[in-house]
Amino acid sequence: MSPSDLLEHGPQVTRAWVLHPDIASDRTRRDARPALEEAVALAAALPGLDVAGSEIVPLAKVRPGWLFGSGKIEDLGTRLKAAEVELVLIDGPVTPVQQRNLEREWKVKILDRTGLILEIFADRARTREGVLQVELAALSYQRTRLVRAWTHLERQRGGLGFVGGPGETQIEADRRAIDEAIVRLKRQLSKVVRTRDLHRAARRKVPFPVVALVGYTNAGKSTLFNRLTGAEVLAKDMLFATLDPTMRSITLPSGLKVILSDTVGFISDLPTQLVAAFRATLEEVLEADLILHVRDIAHPDTESQVADVRAILTDLGVTEETPQIELWNKTDLIEPGQREALAAVAARHEGVRTISAWTGEGIEGLLEAITAALDETRVRREVNLGFSDGRRRAWLYAEGVVEAEQQGEDGVVLTVNWTARQEQRFRALTGE
Known part of the structure; x- marks a missing residue:
């Protein structure tokens, strides 16, 4: 019976224990304490689990068939039995043989990091x-x-x-x-x-600029999305609160309409199966005209989180040609004195903004930055329209791109100053 089943059948919950193997021989290992805290937060994100305890398990190296050494297995087994644990979550990869052996030894179910994330995704996916x-x-x-x-x-x-x-x-x-x-x-x-x-x-026929929110899970993307759009997307202090992409149109203070896209949060060691499976969902990011990288600047492991997000964006095929703004979010969780120093540091870096999606601090400046990033190069052209072509003429005037108009024998000649995107939209109106 899965945790979701347990919830549906009543108040019974599964008692779980979280282990983070800190492997000395692993050159890519992360700081153990924040890694364990993240693993506990992952467990808390899955309905029906009661995390009875958690700990870091130092290892010199991995034991092939068992993961842990015999002494540690015996010690853990005694404590797991005393705590009446039914499920052990191991924050890292566990081979099928290791899983089978540990389950038989401890008489519990074993779930590795990949399995846990898949369970959460299964519980949250809606589309x-x-x-x-x-x-x-x-x-x-x-x-x-x-x-x-x-x-x-x-x-x-x-x-x-x-x-x-x-x-x-x-x-x-x-x-x-x-x-x-x-x-x-x-x-x-x-x-x-x-x-x-x-x-x-269909969207390309009216190709408004697409602005994609990306970032580590729980960085505040959905809170920012709600702040900018007035939507009511699920925004909780919980890992993977948003899984399915949500899109809304917003109008910037300049009058420019854009499509804002909220995406699934990234995470370190994201299962390769999920990266591939969600590639179609994340194609919104690949097509974005601007990427807003939302960063939890108050998180103790914020630097590692940024590195993970950038690595996944690179894997997805996002290039440096796509403009990006890095948003140092959750400044409301930082002491006022440190907040000022942080703002000074951000001001020295082009493409960085400090904000609080929760309080609204810095949002006005963010909108100005988005407008500046999407301010495209304009080209002056002449457009010939027949006298009966009032619809396209009205569209050009509504877009504010007409600089001059002259009468011709068969119609009007308009001098327009427009962006490539506006020209593309105009051609779509004519079916060209």
Whole structure:
């Protein structure tokens, strides 16, 4: 039974324990304390879990079949039993063999970081595409772990089934069932993606600039989105509060209309299956005219978070050609004296702004920065219109691009000063 199932069946919850292996031989390891705190926050984001305890486990190196050494396994096992723990969340990769051995030794369910994130995504995904992408990612992940039970195909509702299930099944039958499910899901997903492509093509006919919010999970993107648009997108102090992309149009003080897109939060060691599965969702970022990188400047591990976001953007194919503004958010959580010093540092860096999406501090300056970033180069051209072509003439005047008008024999000649985007929209009106 998954945590989601537990919630649906009543107040019963699953007691969980979070372990962060701090491996000395791992050159890419993060600071252990913030990493453990993030892992606990991930566990708290999954309904039905009661985190009974958490700890950092120092390791000189990984023991291939067991992950931990025999002494540590015995010590942990004693404490887990005393705390009546049912689920152990290990913040890092766990091989199928290690998972099987630890489950048999401790008599608990084991979930690694990838499995936990997949469970959260399954609980939060709302759109048809989001649900299918999570399902596909879960299938790809579970196919590599056929040393233990495959339960996902048997679940009726809630979760992904990684946390519990009916028992061992035959590996070959599981593999065949998974492969068939993957083919079916890819077929369904291709239909959904085609629909999104049609919607995207329709938007291109009226191509307002797209401004994409990106950032580490819980950096405050949805709070900023709500502040700028007046929408009521779920905004909680919780990891992965937003999974499915949300788009709204806003009008800048200059009169320019833009489309603002809120995206899924990034996280370190994001499962590779999810990066691939959510690529279509994150295509909004690839098509953005401006990226707002929302950063939790009050977080103790903010530098590592920024590095993770930049690495994922690079993996997605975002280049330096796309303008970016880095927003140092949550300044309201910083002491006033430090806030002033922070603002002084930000002022020395082009493309950096300090804001508080919660209080609204710095939002006016942000809107000015967005306007400046989207202020495109203008080109002067002459446009010939027939006397009966009042619709396009009215559109040009409404856009404020007409500098002069002269009467001709067959119509009017307008001198316009417009951006490439406005020209593209004008051509779309004519069907060119």
